[in-house]
Amino acid sequence: MMPDSPSHAELRLCSRLQLSESSSAALIRALRAGESSRQAVVLTPRAPQDYVPPFACVDTSEWGWLPPGVFVPQDGEKPTVHEDYREHGYYYSLDLSSCWESAALAEVPPPASSLDLCAAPGGKTMLMVARHLPLQHVANEVNASRRGILRQNLEHCGVPNTEVTGLRPDQWAETNRLFDLLLVDAPCSGQSLLAKGIRNPGCLGASMVNGNAKRQKGILLAAVRCVAPGGHLLYTTCTYDPDENEKVVAYILKRVPGWSAVEIPALESFRSILAAFPAYRMLPEHGFGAGGFSCLLRHNPQH
Numbered sequence: 357m358m359p360d361s362p363s364h365a366e367l368r369l370c371s372r373l374q375l376s377e378s379s380s381a382a383l384i385r386a387l388r389a390g391e392s393s394r395q396a397v398v399l400t401p402r403a404p405q406d407y408v409p410p411f412a413c414v415d416t417s418e419w420g421w422l423p424p425g426v427f428v429p430q431d432g433e434k435p436t437v438h439e440d441y442r443e444h445g446y447y448y449s450l451d452l453s454s455c456w457e458s459a460a461l462a463e464v465p466p467p468a469s470s471l472d473l474c475a476a477p478g479g480k481t482m483l484m485v486a487r488h489l490p491l492q493h494v495a496n497e498v499n500a501s502r503r504g505i506l507r508q509n510l511e512h513c514g515v516p517n518t519e520v521t522g523l524r525p526d527q528w529a530e531t532n533r534l535f536d537l538l539l540v541d542a543p544c545s546g547q548s549l550l551a552k553g554i555r556n557p558g559c560l561g562a563s564m565v566n567g568n569a570k571r572q573k574g575i576l577l578a579a580v581r582c583v584a585p586g587g588h589l590l591y592t593t594c595t596y597d598p599d600e601n602e603k604v605v606a607y608i609l610k611r612v613p614g615w616s617a618v619e620i621p622a623l624e625s626f627r628s629i630l631a632a633f634p635a636y637r638m639l640p641e642h643g644f645g646a647g648g649f650s651c652l653l654r655h656n657p658q659h
Protein backbone atom coordinates (compact mmCIF):
# COMPACT_ATOMS: atom_id res chain seq x y z
CA MET A 357 0.00 0.00 0.00
CA MET A 358 1.16 3.53 -0.81
CA PRO A 359 2.57 5.33 2.28
CA ASP A 360 0.48 8.24 3.62
CA SER A 361 0.57 11.37 1.48
CA PRO A 362 3.53 10.78 -0.81
CA SER A 363 5.16 14.08 -1.67
CA HIS A 364 5.06 15.60 -5.14
CA ALA A 365 8.79 14.89 -5.50
CA GLU A 366 8.40 11.22 -4.49
CA LEU A 367 5.53 10.70 -6.92
CA ARG A 368 7.44 12.50 -9.66
CA LEU A 369 10.39 10.13 -9.27
CA CYS A 370 8.18 7.02 -9.31
CA SER A 371 6.37 8.23 -12.40
CA ARG A 372 9.66 9.02 -14.19
CA LEU A 373 10.82 5.48 -13.37
CA GLN A 374 7.45 4.12 -14.65
CA LEU A 375 7.09 2.03 -11.48
CA SER A 376 3.95 0.03 -10.71
CA GLU A 377 1.90 1.12 -7.71
CA SER A 378 3.45 -1.58 -5.49
CA SER A 379 7.02 -0.77 -6.62
CA SER A 380 6.35 2.95 -6.08
CA ALA A 381 5.12 2.23 -2.56
CA ALA A 382 8.21 0.07 -1.88
CA LEU A 383 10.59 2.77 -3.13
CA ILE A 384 8.91 5.56 -1.15
CA ARG A 385 8.92 3.42 2.00
CA ALA A 386 12.65 2.70 1.51
CA LEU A 387 13.46 6.38 0.95
CA ARG A 388 11.60 7.33 4.12
CA ALA A 389 12.91 4.48 6.28
CA GLY A 390 16.56 5.11 5.34
CA GLU A 391 17.57 1.58 6.29
CA SER A 392 18.64 0.13 2.95
CA SER A 393 22.36 0.51 3.41
CA ARG A 394 24.16 -2.82 3.13
CA GLN A 395 27.84 -3.26 3.68
CA ALA A 396 30.28 -5.40 1.72
CA VAL A 397 34.05 -5.82 1.67
CA VAL A 398 36.41 -6.45 -1.23
CA LEU A 399 39.77 -8.15 -0.79
CA THR A 400 42.78 -6.00 -1.65
CA PRO A 401 46.13 -6.90 -3.24
CA ARG A 402 47.53 -7.07 0.35
CA ALA A 403 45.31 -10.04 1.28
CA PRO A 404 47.27 -13.31 1.53
CA GLN A 405 46.39 -16.02 -0.99
CA ASP A 406 43.18 -17.92 -0.06
CA TYR A 407 42.45 -15.31 2.61
CA VAL A 408 39.02 -15.51 4.23
CA PRO A 409 37.77 -12.50 6.28
CA PRO A 410 37.44 -12.99 10.05
CA PHE A 411 33.64 -12.55 10.27
CA ALA A 412 30.54 -14.51 9.29
CA CYS A 413 29.35 -13.88 5.73
CA VAL A 414 26.11 -14.29 3.83
CA ASP A 415 25.88 -17.12 1.28
CA THR A 416 25.91 -15.19 -2.01
CA SER A 417 26.50 -18.18 -4.30
CA GLU A 418 23.11 -17.81 -6.00
CA TRP A 419 23.30 -14.08 -6.74
CA GLY A 420 25.25 -14.58 -9.97
CA TRP A 421 26.60 -11.03 -10.28
CA LEU A 422 28.84 -10.43 -7.23
CA PRO A 423 32.33 -9.33 -8.38
CA PRO A 424 35.28 -11.55 -7.39
CA GLY A 425 36.85 -10.99 -3.98
CA VAL A 426 33.65 -9.49 -2.50
CA PHE A 427 32.20 -10.76 0.78
CA VAL A 428 28.93 -9.67 2.38
CA PRO A 429 29.00 -9.67 6.20
CA GLN A 430 26.06 -11.12 8.07
CA ASP A 431 23.87 -8.67 9.99
CA GLY A 432 25.51 -7.57 13.22
CA GLU A 433 29.08 -8.20 12.01
CA LYS A 434 31.48 -5.24 12.13
CA PRO A 435 34.17 -5.82 9.49
CA THR A 436 35.95 -2.53 10.18
CA VAL A 437 36.88 -3.34 13.80
CA HIS A 438 39.32 -6.08 12.82
CA GLU A 439 43.08 -5.69 12.66
CA ASP A 440 43.04 -7.24 9.19
CA TYR A 441 41.19 -4.13 8.05
CA ARG A 442 42.68 -1.42 10.25
CA GLU A 443 46.31 -2.52 10.37
CA HIS A 444 46.87 -4.79 7.40
CA GLY A 445 44.49 -3.46 4.73
CA TYR A 446 43.51 -6.98 3.65
CA TYR A 447 40.04 -5.75 2.70
CA TYR A 448 38.26 -2.50 1.89
CA SER A 449 34.76 -1.75 3.15
CA LEU A 450 32.13 -0.31 0.82
CA ASP A 451 28.43 -0.31 0.02
CA LEU A 452 27.02 -3.43 -1.63
CA SER A 453 25.40 -1.18 -4.29
CA SER A 454 28.89 -0.21 -5.47
CA CYS A 455 29.69 -3.88 -5.95
CA TRP A 456 26.48 -4.34 -7.92
CA GLU A 457 27.35 -1.32 -10.10
CA SER A 458 30.73 -2.88 -10.92
CA ALA A 459 29.31 -6.28 -11.89
CA ALA A 460 29.35 -5.26 -15.57
CA LEU A 461 33.16 -5.46 -15.53
CA ALA A 462 32.65 -9.23 -15.95
CA GLU A 463 32.11 -8.48 -19.67
CA VAL A 464 35.39 -6.53 -20.08
CA PRO A 465 38.55 -8.36 -21.26
CA PRO A 466 41.57 -7.79 -18.96
CA PRO A 467 42.71 -4.22 -19.72
CA ALA A 468 46.41 -3.34 -20.01
CA SER A 469 45.59 0.19 -18.88
CA SER A 470 42.67 1.77 -17.05
CA LEU A 471 41.58 5.19 -15.79
CA ASP A 472 39.14 5.71 -12.92
CA LEU A 473 38.12 9.28 -13.72
CA CYS A 474 36.10 10.01 -10.53
CA ALA A 475 37.98 7.78 -8.14
CA ALA A 476 37.79 8.99 -4.51
CA PRO A 477 37.60 7.41 -2.01
CA GLY A 478 38.61 4.42 -4.15
CA GLY A 479 35.86 1.78 -4.02
CA LYS A 480 35.50 1.24 -7.78
CA THR A 481 39.28 1.09 -8.21
CA MET A 482 39.46 -1.62 -5.50
CA LEU A 483 36.68 -3.59 -7.20
CA MET A 484 38.41 -3.27 -10.55
CA VAL A 485 41.82 -4.43 -9.31
CA ALA A 486 40.19 -7.34 -7.48
CA ARG A 487 39.04 -8.53 -10.93
CA HIS A 488 41.93 -7.42 -13.16
CA LEU A 489 45.32 -6.03 -12.23
CA PRO A 490 46.14 -3.76 -15.18
CA LEU A 491 49.77 -3.07 -16.01
CA GLN A 492 48.97 0.58 -15.53
CA HIS A 493 46.09 2.15 -13.59
CA VAL A 494 45.33 5.82 -13.03
CA ALA A 495 43.08 6.86 -10.15
CA ASN A 496 41.97 10.43 -10.85
CA GLU A 497 40.13 12.74 -8.47
CA VAL A 498 39.51 16.45 -9.07
CA ASN A 499 38.82 17.31 -5.43
CA ALA A 500 42.12 17.80 -3.61
CA SER A 501 41.03 16.71 -0.13
CA ARG A 502 39.24 13.66 -1.49
CA ARG A 503 42.36 12.92 -3.52
CA GLY A 504 44.34 12.75 -0.26
CA ILE A 505 41.93 10.15 1.14
CA LEU A 506 42.11 8.21 -2.14
CA ARG A 507 45.90 8.14 -1.97
CA GLN A 508 45.83 6.90 1.65
CA ASN A 509 43.31 4.16 0.82
CA LEU A 510 45.28 2.92 -2.18
CA GLU A 511 48.47 2.85 -0.14
CA HIS A 512 46.85 1.12 2.84
CA CYS A 513 45.39 -1.54 0.52
CA GLY A 514 48.62 -2.00 -1.47
CA VAL A 515 47.16 -1.26 -4.91
CA PRO A 516 50.16 -1.53 -7.28
CA ASN A 517 50.94 0.16 -10.63
CA THR A 518 48.72 3.11 -9.77
CA GLU A 519 49.26 6.77 -10.53
CA VAL A 520 47.06 9.27 -8.62
CA THR A 521 46.14 12.39 -10.58
CA GLY A 522 43.82 15.39 -10.21
CA LEU A 523 42.90 16.52 -13.72
CA ARG A 524 39.44 17.60 -14.84
CA PRO A 525 37.89 15.28 -17.45
CA ASP A 526 38.32 17.92 -20.21
CA GLN A 527 42.01 18.20 -19.27
CA TRP A 528 42.34 14.42 -19.51
CA ALA A 529 40.78 14.50 -22.97
CA GLU A 530 43.49 16.96 -24.06
CA THR A 531 46.36 14.69 -22.93
CA ASN A 532 45.79 12.23 -25.80
CA ARG A 533 46.53 9.35 -23.39
CA LEU A 534 44.30 6.38 -24.23
CA PHE A 535 43.14 3.58 -21.90
CA ASP A 536 41.54 0.20 -22.53
CA LEU A 537 39.04 0.81 -19.72
CA LEU A 538 37.52 3.99 -18.30
CA LEU A 539 35.48 4.03 -15.11
CA VAL A 540 33.12 6.98 -14.73
CA ASP A 541 31.40 6.71 -11.35
CA ALA A 542 29.85 10.09 -11.87
CA PRO A 543 29.04 12.80 -9.34
CA CYS A 544 25.24 12.73 -9.15
CA SER A 545 22.23 13.91 -7.15
CA GLY A 546 22.74 10.91 -4.83
CA GLN A 547 19.09 10.00 -4.39
CA SER A 548 20.11 6.64 -2.94
CA LEU A 549 21.55 8.49 0.08
CA LEU A 550 17.94 8.91 1.27
CA ALA A 551 17.53 5.13 1.32
CA LYS A 552 20.63 4.99 3.55
CA GLY A 553 19.15 7.47 6.01
CA ILE A 554 21.41 10.34 4.93
CA ARG A 555 19.75 13.73 4.46
CA ASN A 556 20.05 15.06 0.92
CA PRO A 557 17.73 18.05 0.52
CA GLY A 558 16.58 18.81 -3.02
CA CYS A 559 17.94 15.58 -4.50
CA LEU A 560 14.56 14.60 -5.95
CA GLY A 561 13.98 18.02 -7.50
CA ALA A 562 14.36 18.95 -11.17
CA SER A 563 16.98 21.59 -10.56
CA MET A 564 19.46 19.27 -8.83
CA VAL A 565 18.81 16.47 -11.33
CA ASN A 566 19.19 18.75 -14.36
CA GLY A 567 22.39 20.32 -13.05
CA ASN A 568 23.93 16.91 -12.49
CA ALA A 569 22.78 15.58 -15.86
CA LYS A 570 24.49 18.49 -17.59
CA ARG A 571 27.74 17.84 -15.70
CA GLN A 572 27.55 14.09 -16.39
CA LYS A 573 27.17 14.67 -20.15
CA GLY A 574 30.25 16.92 -20.09
CA ILE A 575 32.25 14.30 -18.15
CA LEU A 576 31.26 11.52 -20.55
CA LEU A 577 31.97 13.58 -23.66
CA ALA A 578 35.51 14.03 -22.33
CA ALA A 579 35.80 10.44 -21.07
CA VAL A 580 35.07 8.82 -24.46
CA ARG A 581 38.07 10.70 -25.87
CA CYS A 582 40.33 8.84 -23.42
CA VAL A 583 39.32 5.33 -24.54
CA ALA A 584 41.57 3.33 -26.88
CA PRO A 585 39.98 1.89 -30.07
CA GLY A 586 37.84 -1.11 -29.08
CA GLY A 587 38.00 -0.18 -25.38
CA HIS A 588 35.27 0.00 -22.73
CA LEU A 589 33.71 2.67 -20.53
CA LEU A 590 31.67 1.79 -17.46
CA TYR A 591 29.19 4.53 -16.47
CA THR A 592 27.69 4.26 -12.98
CA THR A 593 25.78 6.47 -10.56
CA CYS A 594 24.18 6.08 -7.15
CA THR A 595 21.02 7.90 -8.16
CA TYR A 596 17.72 6.74 -9.66
CA ASP A 597 16.51 9.49 -11.99
CA PRO A 598 16.57 8.54 -15.73
CA ASP A 599 17.78 12.02 -16.66
CA GLU A 600 21.11 11.27 -14.92
CA ASN A 601 21.28 7.72 -16.19
CA GLU A 602 19.60 6.38 -19.35
CA LYS A 603 19.26 9.84 -20.86
CA VAL A 604 22.91 10.71 -20.31
CA VAL A 605 23.98 7.48 -22.02
CA ALA A 606 21.44 7.99 -24.83
CA TYR A 607 22.88 11.48 -25.40
CA ILE A 608 26.40 10.04 -25.78
CA LEU A 609 25.29 7.18 -28.05
CA LYS A 610 23.52 9.66 -30.30
CA ARG A 611 26.25 12.25 -30.34
CA VAL A 612 29.45 10.18 -30.49
CA PRO A 613 29.75 7.62 -33.30
CA GLY A 614 31.22 4.17 -32.72
CA TRP A 615 29.79 3.37 -29.29
CA SER A 616 27.24 0.79 -28.16
CA ALA A 617 25.96 -0.49 -24.83
CA VAL A 618 26.87 -4.04 -23.81
CA GLU A 619 24.47 -6.72 -22.55
CA ILE A 620 25.29 -7.94 -19.04
CA PRO A 621 23.61 -11.34 -18.72
CA ALA A 622 24.21 -11.52 -14.95
CA LEU A 623 22.20 -8.29 -14.50
CA GLU A 624 19.27 -9.26 -16.74
CA SER A 625 16.75 -9.16 -13.89
CA PHE A 626 17.73 -5.50 -13.26
CA ARG A 627 17.38 -4.40 -16.91
CA SER A 628 15.98 -0.92 -17.33
CA ILE A 629 12.72 -0.60 -19.23
CA LEU A 630 13.54 3.05 -19.88
CA ALA A 631 16.20 2.53 -22.56
CA ALA A 632 16.32 0.87 -25.96
CA PHE A 633 19.89 -0.27 -25.13
CA PRO A 634 21.13 -2.50 -22.27
CA ALA A 635 21.25 -0.50 -19.03
CA TYR A 636 20.62 -1.65 -15.48
CA ARG A 637 19.07 -0.14 -12.36
CA MET A 638 18.96 -1.57 -8.85
CA LEU A 639 16.42 -0.18 -6.36
CA PRO A 640 16.36 -0.64 -2.57
CA GLU A 641 13.47 -3.09 -2.83
CA HIS A 642 15.84 -5.56 -4.54
CA GLY A 643 17.58 -5.97 -1.19
CA PHE A 644 21.19 -5.38 -2.29
CA GLY A 645 21.72 -1.93 -0.82
CA ALA A 646 20.43 1.54 -1.52
CA GLY A 647 20.51 1.23 -5.31
CA GLY A 648 22.34 2.49 -8.36
CA PHE A 649 22.65 2.51 -12.12
CA SER A 650 25.16 0.81 -14.40
CA CYS A 651 25.77 0.84 -18.15
CA LEU A 652 28.82 -0.58 -19.92
CA LEU A 653 29.77 0.99 -23.25
CA ARG A 654 32.04 -0.53 -25.86
CA HIS A 655 33.88 1.30 -28.61
CA ASN A 656 33.80 -0.24 -32.06
CA PRO A 657 37.44 -0.25 -33.30
CA GLN A 658 36.33 0.45 -36.90
CA HIS A 659 35.45 4.02 -35.87
Ligand SMILES: C[S@@+](CC[C@H](N)C(=O)[O-])C[C@H]1O[C@@H](n2cnc3c(N)ncnc32)[C@H](O)[C@@H]1O
Nearest residue numbers: 474475476477478479480498499502541542543
Ligand atom coordinates in the same frame (compact mmCIF):
# COMPACT_ATOMS: atom_id res chain seq x y z
C1 LIG B 1 30.46 9.03 -6.80
S1 LIG B 1 31.91 9.80 -6.31
C2 LIG B 1 33.13 8.60 -6.74
C3 LIG B 1 33.18 7.41 -5.81
C4 LIG B 1 34.33 6.48 -6.15
N1 LIG B 1 34.29 6.08 -7.54
C5 LIG B 1 34.34 5.24 -5.29
O1 LIG B 1 33.86 4.18 -5.74
O2 LIG B 1 34.84 5.30 -4.17
C6 LIG B 1 32.15 10.99 -7.57
C7 LIG B 1 33.47 11.72 -7.53
O3 LIG B 1 33.51 12.64 -8.64
C8 LIG B 1 34.20 13.80 -8.24
N2 LIG B 1 33.77 14.93 -9.10
C9 LIG B 1 32.97 15.99 -8.78
N3 LIG B 1 32.82 16.80 -9.84
C10 LIG B 1 33.52 16.25 -10.85
C11 LIG B 1 33.76 16.64 -12.21
N4 LIG B 1 33.21 17.73 -12.74
N5 LIG B 1 34.55 15.84 -12.95
C12 LIG B 1 35.09 14.72 -12.43
N6 LIG B 1 34.90 14.31 -11.16
C13 LIG B 1 34.12 15.06 -10.38
C14 LIG B 1 33.81 13.99 -6.79
O4 LIG B 1 34.80 14.75 -6.11
C15 LIG B 1 33.70 12.55 -6.28
O5 LIG B 1 34.88 12.13 -5.66
